[in-house]
Amino acid sequence: MKLSWKLKSIIAVGALSVVLAGCSGSMSGMDHSKMNMEGTKETAKTTNTQTEKSVVLTGKEFNLTASQSNQEIAPGKTLPVWTFNNSVPGPQIRVKQGDTIKVNLKNQLPEPVTIHWHGVPVPNAMDGIPGVTQNAVQPGQSFTYEFKADVPGTYWYHSHQDSVNQLDRGLYGAFIVEPKEGTDVDRDYTLVLDEWMSSGEMSGMNMSGGNMSEMDHSKMNMGSSDGKDNKSSMNMSGNLSGMDHSTMNMGNENKASTNTDNSSMNMGHDMSMYDLYTINGKSGSLVDQLPVKEGDKVRIRLINAGFLSHQIHLHGHEFKVIATDGQPINNPGILNDNVVSIAPGERYDIEFVASNPGQWLIEDHGDKAAVKGMKATIAYEGAPAGSDKANEAEKLTAVDMSRYGQVGKANFKLDQKYNLEYTMNLNTEMKNGEMVYTINRKTFPETEPINVKKGDTVKVRLVNNSKTDDHPMHLHGHFFQVLSKNGKPLEGSPIIKDTLNLKPGEEYVVAFEANNEGNWMFHCHDLHHASAGMVTELKYTDYKTNFVADPNAGNKPE
Structure with missing residues (x-):
């Protein structure tokens, strides 16, 4: 068994790299509706929130540096992480449909790494699969990905080198392709869902079978x-x-791990050990609020970067599921008190009109204690704090996508x-x-x-x-x-x-x-x-x- 990643992170914790403005990883709480998407150079949009800075990159050429860091995942709980641009998730990349983009990956990790553009129909040479489309990028080396962003939608990027481990350490980020004609929403938020072990031990490093x-x-x-x-x-x-x-x-x-929760079949990896659920790299009170004004049309892009399914419920509003894996739903129907079940690797875009002033939760539902950490607050301007109550144990019907929307x-x-x-x-x-x-x-x-x-x-x-x-x-x-x-x-x-x-x-x-x-x-x-x-x-x-x-x-x- 090789040296655990946690120990390696401690040894190399001084090898931090920040290419752009440092951020600790939350992408929520940002209004993208008025972003300038026309620049030809990499542009960092940095917004101060209650807890930290958020970074969204726009343009046609981007720099991503993979490096080790530490991040406060839950209040008082800082874990060693692997990052793109010193944050988990890595910076959100937003491009325009039809643009040819370049992403320059620099590896400052102690192990090789790649980037896979999950869901994006890139040329095969740009798919980021080590040994198949490219050689893994070695420590200290770089690789440039170049492809045309043809299909608008919600996607994400992540390492595909030893990915059961490297995703668990934090090597992922959102990748959004805006349609040529733009979007008709006032607020556009991205929520990346994940699970962590508060012990700091991730995935296959304690799982000789699945590694x-x-x-x-x-x-x-x-x-x-x-x-x-x-x-x-x-x-x-x-x-x-x-x-x-x-x-x-x-x-x-x-040998003490005998729990087969979440279908792990106890193959050397106890899925119940994922005891911290996160939104944009943060759990509980560290998750940024999503500010809105009454009358806003709001789009929320849900991306599951973890290994467990999550049942996401929007409180206080009717909503529609307008896209799945970035692809539009024909004439989606109005939903209320349904959960959207989002499995590993999937994306769902939901949309609602901010017509019910207050503070409302969007949260995971389930019977595990960790679900309490996977919630964000939709905060109307001027609304009193804490006007909504969590109800993560409530059992709600999941949207049946096989019967949703209209035939087209x-x-x-x-x-x-x-x-x-x-x-x-x-x-x-x-x-x-x-x-x-x-x-x-x-x-x-x-x-x-x-x-x-x-x-x-x-x-x-x-x-x-x-x-x-x-x-x-x-x-x-x-x-x-x-x-x-x-x-x-x-x-x-x-x-x-x-x-x-x-x-x-x-x-x-x-x-x-x-x-x-x-x-x-x-x-x-x-x-x-x-x-x-x-x-x-x-x-x-x-x-x-x-x-x-x-x-x-x-x-x-x-």
């Missing part, structure tokens, strides 16, 4: 993308297959002819005395890839056979349309997503067009599950890459 960092990547097959098996140890075409999982220890180093123009139909149909049976299994997460009874890299050619239409049937585990499945580089849930066609708006959560026993059918050539990951975004096998690939058989993997780069794609 890809212990894997032998030396035999990683980067071979032919023509679908043929290539057993050479390092043929360089950018393929994820060939990773040696043979020594993967799924055991529990902490769709790209695909359930009964049309497809070039390729594929079934992914997802499961939690014991193999050789170890807990693994499988696709069609196999763990990565033995999972069967989805082999396509550009222009193919693809229908995928996803089935969650796990008894207790949710599986939020994320497809890189593409959007898919959700066609059916549990055998029933969708009744409402066409639903376009890149991350779809399957609860135990659920079945979905989705479809997409193979319109972005490359080698792409399709994996569970509970990254503990991905690192323990639940990964496959979408491979374009006619795609060739110039990327050459460096066997000494320490590439860890999950």
Whole structure:
């Protein structure tokens, strides 16, 4: 077992780096409605709030520095963190649709790092997958990401190097693509949701089974993308297959941990140890207020950067869900006293009119004590403090997105002819005395890839056979349309997503067009599950890459 990240953080705590104005990570409490999005250089919009500074970057070129720091996560609780620009989350990046942007990543961490643009249909070379699209950026080195922001919406960025650990340490931020015509809201807030351990120990470092960092990547097959098996140890075409999982220890180093809460199956990682839930890197009273004026139209972008689902409830107002994973809902209906269930990797945009003066909460619901920390206050100007009461234990119905909104123009139909149909049976299994997460009874890299050619239409049937585990499945580089849930066609708006959560026993059918050539990951975004096998690939058989993997780069794609 390698040195824990917490100890490394303490050793290297002096190696702090601030590229722009230092901020400790909260992005809430900001009015983006009048932001100047036209600058061609990186611009930092800094707003003082009750607790700290918030940074939003606009323009076309940005600098992100990955470094170690410490951040007060909850009142009196400061934890060692890994940051982009010295904050968790990293700075919010907001760009205009159609702009070609550059992001210069500098790594001042003691380990390699990358950036994946979650949900953004970037060219394959910019996807940020170490050993597949690029070599991990080494300590002291830099890498520039460049791509055109074609599709407006709510996205996020995060490290994809040993991501089960690096996300847990804080390497993520929001990425917003504004439509060319602008938005018609008065207030535009982004809330990034996450979970932390107050002990300061994160994720896979105490989880020998779910930690890809212990894997032998030396035999990683980067071979032919023509679908043929290539057993050479390092043929360089950018393929994820060939990773040696043979020594993967799924055991529990902490024998005292027996809790299987939140579907962890006790594979060496007790999910109940996430005892601090945060909004924009802060918990409880440290979370910034969201100021509004009566009559404002308010948009709240919810991004789940954690490993647990959250049930978000807006108090005191009717609202609409106007987008999922950044893609618009057709004629969304008015909701009241519903929760929005947001799984790892998902995004939901909600909108409401500020028509009920006072102070109102937007909060997580559930029976865990940690939910009490995941709440923010919507504060009307001049409203008395504390005029709303928390009610996080109330059981409310979640919005059923399969029946929400109105039927509209769709790209695909359930009964049309497809070039390729594929079934992914997802499961939690014991193999050789170890807990693994499988696709069609196999763990990565033995999972069967989805082999396509550009222009193919693809229908995928996803089935969650796990008894207790949710599986939020994320497809890189593409959007898919959700066609059916549990055998029933969708009744409402066409639903376009890149991350779809399957609860135990659920079945979905989705479809997409193979319109972005490359080698792409399709994996569970509970990254503990991905690192323990639940990964496959979408491979374009006619795609060739110039990327050459460096066997000494320490590439860890999950």
